[in-house]
Amino acid sequence: MKIKPVRGTHDLFGKEVRKFNFIVTEVKEIARKFGFDEMITPIFENSELFKKPLGEQSDVVLKEMYTFKDRNEDELTLRPEYTTPMIRSAISNGLLNNLPSKFFGTGQMFRRERPQKGRYRQFNQINFENFGTDDFFADIEMINLANQLLKKILPNNQITLHINTLGSRENLQNYKKVLSKYFKDHQNSLSIESKSKIETNPLRILDSKNIQDKETVLQSPKLIEFLSQSDLKSYEEIKDCLKDLNISISEDLNLVRGLDYYCHTVFEFKTDAIGSQDTLIGGGRYNGLIKTLGGKDIPGIGWAGGIERIMLLLNDVNVITEDIHLCIKDPSLKKHALKIYDYLTKNNFSVYWNYKYNLKKSLSLASEKKVKYVIIVGEEEKKHNNYILKNLSNGEQKALNLNDVLNHIK
Numbered sequence: 001m002k003i004k005p006v007r008g009t010h011d012l013f014g015k016e017v018r019k020f021n022f023i024v025t026e027v028k029e030i031a032r033k034f035g036f037d038e039m040i041t042p043i044f045e046n047s048e049l050f051k052k053p054l055g056e057q058s059d060v061v062l063k064e065m066y067t068f069k070d071r072n073e074d075e076l077t078l079r080p081e082y083t084t085p086m087i088r089s090a091i092s093n094g095l096l097n098n099l100p101s102k103f104f105g106t107g108q109m110f111r112r113e114r115p116q117k118g119r120y121r122q123f124n125q126i127n128f129e130n131f132g133t134d135d136f137f138a139d140i141e142m143i144n145l146a147n148q149l150l151k152k153i154l155p156n157n158q159i160t161l162h163i164n165t166l167g168s169r170e171n172l173q174n175y176k177k178v179l180s181k182y183f184k185d186h187q188n189s190l191s192i193e194s195k196s197k198i199e200t201n202p203l204r205i206l207d208s209k210n211i212q213d214k215e216t217v218l219q220s221p222k223l224i225e226f227l228s229q230s231d232l233k234s235y236e237e238i239k240d241c242l243k244d245l246n247i248s249i250s251e252d253l254n255l256v257r258g259l260d261y262y263c264h265t266v267f268e269f270k271t272d273a274i275g276s277q278d279t280l281i282g283g284g285r286y287n288g289l290i291k292t293l294g295g296k297d298i299p300g301i302g303w304a305g306g307i308e309r310i311m312l313l314l315n316d317v318n319v320i321t322e323d324i325h326l327c328i329k330d331p332s333l334k335k336h337a338l339k340i341y342d343y344l345t346k347n348n349f350s351v352y353w354n355y356k357y358n359l360k361k362s363l364s365l366a367s368e369k370k371v372k373y374v375i376i377v378g379e380e381e382k383k384h385n386n387y388i389l390k391n392l393s394n395g396e397q398k399a400l401n402l403n404d405v406l407n408h409i410k
């Protein structure tokens with residue numbers, strides 16, 4: 001029997017795991033700097049948590065959720081995103097009493113999409129959320145955090161921030177009606193897929209990638225014309241501050257995002273180096289969502305990034321896996337080698353035991369692994385109760401006892 005991995009899932013090992021862990025470490029470091037606490041929520045939730053908030057007509061809810069009934073006939077869903085579970089958790093645990101409340105999390109998400117490069121059915125997200133403030137500085141803080149993180153992880157990549165504002169929720173409702181009417185009047189020039197969204201989700205037609213829709217979308221009424229003066233003013237202030245932070249922006253009037261809960265600022269960090277799945281990070285404001293989920297009427301803003309997509313751009317991470325490689329010349333020397341192995345690992349060094357018991361093979365493995373030091377364990381060394389410490393970067397070697405080996409490599 002040969003069991004294949006499930007389509008759209010993948011295993012991580014070796015270099016890939018090192019990249020993955022490098023990203024998560026940087027995420028934790030930046031979270032500390034910006035004062036975000038970690039939150040870990042269950043992989044599955046009651047399905048109703050996702051249906052309405054993400055949008056009954058959104059692609060995620062219509063086609064992509066992994067929903068199942070358990071033995072009690074409870075309908076559960078593997079989380080397709082992290083924002084709603086984090087809000088659910090903040091409400092369930094009374095974490096919205098002292099505002100603002102800032103949380104981050106990393107973990108697996110599940111969406112039954114058509115797999116391709118950068119798009120998987122099980123993938124990992126980084127997620128940052130700030131619950132409880134309408135201050136436009138929170139929008140800047142969120143974008144700045146994302147920008148700093150990407151710059152740290154991918155210093156040599158060209159990544160562009162796309163930004164737009166959707167205005168208030170009421171505003172957006174009015175705009176949707178106008179847009180629906182416009183697309184209905186021009187339905188003959190739309191693709192079949194876009195036609196099906198005229199009534200249910202006209203906003204999504206705006207970011208259609210089908211060229212047949214291009215001209216009609218280009219001529220469509222623009223949301224910016226429907227915004228209030230005060231919304232426009234804070235949007236201008238956000239853009240201004242981003243410029244002060246040297247974050248270059250590309251304004252994208254058709255950027256609406258795929259989930260229903262957004263209003264006001266929406267943004268995406270994109271690259272043109274990985275093909276069509278080009279959004280590394282996406283997010284925005286979701287004032288009203290916390291109330292919809294049964295909490296107080298408090299605003300919120302956040303973003304999520306795809307770890308696998310960021311990994312596609314990440315060159316090898318230079319993590320040295322072992323500090324020291326043991327070269328044991330013969331199996332009869334295992335007991336003598338064990339002493340230094342135990343001593344060094346207890347003193348926080350990583351030591352690699354390769355099971356080769358052959359000097360030549362061990363040395364070539366050590367240089368392949370690019371370790372700095374090898375410890376050679378031979379008959380002579382056993383007799384004198386010492387070890388040869390060899391520095392592979394300059395070739396120097398010395399016979400030393402346990403303590404001196406430790407002092408030397410320290």
Ligand code: HAM
Nearest residue numbers: 081083119120123279280281282283302303304305306
């Ligand atoms: P999203 O745009 O659906 O937003 O996903 C955010 C990011 O997750 C995407 O930009 C992408 O990098 C990654 N991603 C999404 N789907 C896949 C997939 N099938 N395979 C690999 N990576 C994927 C959200 O999920 C919102 N909850 C973001 C947010 C947080 N808004 C406010 N707070």
